[in-house]
Amino acid sequence: MSVQRKVAQAGDAARKRAAELKRKDKKLKEKKASGGKAKQEIPKNCGSATSGIITVYPRNKKRADEAQKYFDSVIKQARATKVEIPEDDRQRVEDFRNAVAMSQVYKADVQYEEYVVIEMPGNLSFFVEDYKKDSGVPKWEKEYKEQVKKKEDSVKRFTDFYQKKGKIGSELQKSYDSIVEAKQSPYWMLAAAARSAMVSQNYADQLYRAEVPAEFKTEEEAYAFCDELSDKAQPHQEAAVAKFSYCLEKSTTFQFFNDFSRLCEEELQQRDADKYPSTSEMFGKSQYTASRPDRVDVQTDLEGERRKPDTGAKPAEKKPDDKKAEENKDEASDAAE
DSSP: OEEEOOOOOTTHHHHHHHHHHHHHHHHHHHHHHTTSOOOOOOOSBSSOTTSOEEEOOOOOHHHHHHHHHHHHHHHHHHHHSOOOOOTTOHHHHHHHHHHHHHHHHHHHHHHHHHHHTOOOOSSOOOOOOGGGTTOSOHHHHHHHHHHHHHHHHHHHHHHHHHHHHHHHHHHHHHHHHHHHHHOSOHHHHHHHHHHHHHHHHHHHHHHHTOBOOTTOOSHHHHHHHHHHHHHHHHHHHHHHHHHHHHHHHHHHHHTOOOHHHHHHHHHHHHHOTTTSOOOTTTSOOOOOOOOOOOOOOOOOOTTOOOOOOOOOOOOOOOOHHHHHHHHHHHHHHHHHO
């Protein structure tokens, strides 16, 4: 899948507030100039451009199914057979644990891919003009009833979707969290922690960046729609931040850094660039460096190397008269010869 979004930068929140104030001021001026009517600016998508719009691409099913058979085989053998590896053969122990944890992550990914493609129902509307109720105007009374009816239908269909996707997401996160809790492979432990966080983040982004229905005629309809979805997205966003923080915390604790720990750091920065500033320009690439003993030659002379004392004095510079006298002395010597 691909994620289309704008990279978050420190100060975005303040710039967004300033832009919103300018937009409102412009609308007010247009309204006054046009005699009470202003141009309706209906966005194509809800939310900020820093939240992602996700596009999912199909896999090669034949090759994917073949790969899953290998993962099934690894997990089955690891559970059914008591694998005996010499404790001093650390590389084999590490390879075994990595293979099992990797298989578990990729097995869970099958459900993750099914989860991501669950689409939100279309033609939703949560906009109701309450002032039209009991107004005594037949046209308004009719419009009000239609709005209420459509909102009730929208709430029902959205709730069904929300509960279904939430249930699958909870099951998926349990699968990833069990890999984290096993702590058998630091590399795949961070991968599972990052995946668990992305389950919440993808859901939040789907709600934050929902496509605004094309039939909306006013900004009020669009904002009512987006505000309703934003309220539903907030808990998932908070859960994602907590899990990304956990992922980065464990990476720092274990002094183990990989692509998944860097992903967690980047996602935190994307969520709140003021609180989690990017370190990509201040530091080099994070990686674990093993400590090694240094080499020092044995000292065979107890007194060490004897050196002439350095007084720090510079030779005195000759004066012009001294140079002339020295040249005359050399000329006289040459004449005598």
